[in-house]
Amino acid sequence: xxxxxxxxxxxxxxxxxxxxxxxxxxxxxxxxxxxxxxxxxxxxxxxxxxxxxxxxxxxxxxxxxxxxxxxxxxxxxxxxxxxxxxxxxxxxxxxxxxxxxx
Numbered sequence: 001x002x003x004x005x006x007x008x009x010x011x012x013x014x015x016x017x018x019x020x021x022x023x024x025x026x027x028x029x030x031x032x033x034x035x036x037x038x039x040x041x042x043x044x045x046x047x048x049x050x051x052x053x054x055x056x057x058x059x060x061x062x063x064x065x066x067x068x069x070x071x072x073x074x075x076x077x078x079x080x081x082x083x084x085x086x087x088x089x090x091x092x093x094x095x096x097x098x099x100x101x102x
Contacts, residue, residue, distance in 0.1 A: 004051040011044030026095045028084040032077060039073045 018038030022031055043066045050062035088094040 004048045007044050007048030011041040011048060014041030014044060028087065028094045032080045036073065036077060043069055
């Protein structure tokens with residue numbers, strides 16, 4: 001197995017772990033962290049798939065997409081944290097309410 005395949009497999013594992021955490025946790029900060037883990041997994045998959053051939057050079061376009069994605073992820077995380085603080089100020093809790101059957 002090549003290093004690129006290991007990167008891609010690790011990325012898929014991180015994405016699955018983040019998706020599981022998004023589904024299980026109610027606390028908004030944990031959901032934001034899970035979203036960041038999912039993003040890191042997607043970046044690892046892109047970096048792993050950037051290799052054209054085992055002996056060739058890597059494609060620079062996916063690497064540029066990863067760098068751009070990191071910047072967008074930082075901005076989205078900052079926005080999500082501000083929104084979480086607003087929810088905590090308005091409701092007194094930083095967690096999503098439980099589902100209640102009507």
